[in-house]
Amino acid sequence: MSQQYSNDQDNFLNDLISNEILKNCSKENMALQQCVSINQLYKTGNNGKCVDEHIKYNDCVKNIKSIQGIMNNCKNLLQNYQSCIMTKQQEYFNETDEKEKKQKQLDASKVCFKELNELRECSIKQLK
Structure with missing residues (x-):
């Protein structure tokens, strides 16, 4: 499977999830975005100013039923993917040879692709 296909699938899944959130939580999303934008505009920082909006949004x-489906039905696949990434990151940080370190960094996405693909497929099923 090509990297382009992988990126297209990521975008497709991200779009599906974003659409679910916007469809079901548009009011909460708008309130959160407005709060964050106002704080950025006036450079006040966000030091707890949007906590209520974050809580309502979360x-x-x-x-959202489809998001619950992902969290419940794809939980093990998510854990498998996270575990794979953590293992590869540990190998990367333990490597002292720069050439080997670069190779381990490049290999992480390839080695964990199976886990990522399984997670994507499960998530897409929940959103249909």
């Missing part, structure tokens, strides 16, 4: 997203 609660809304957690209650």
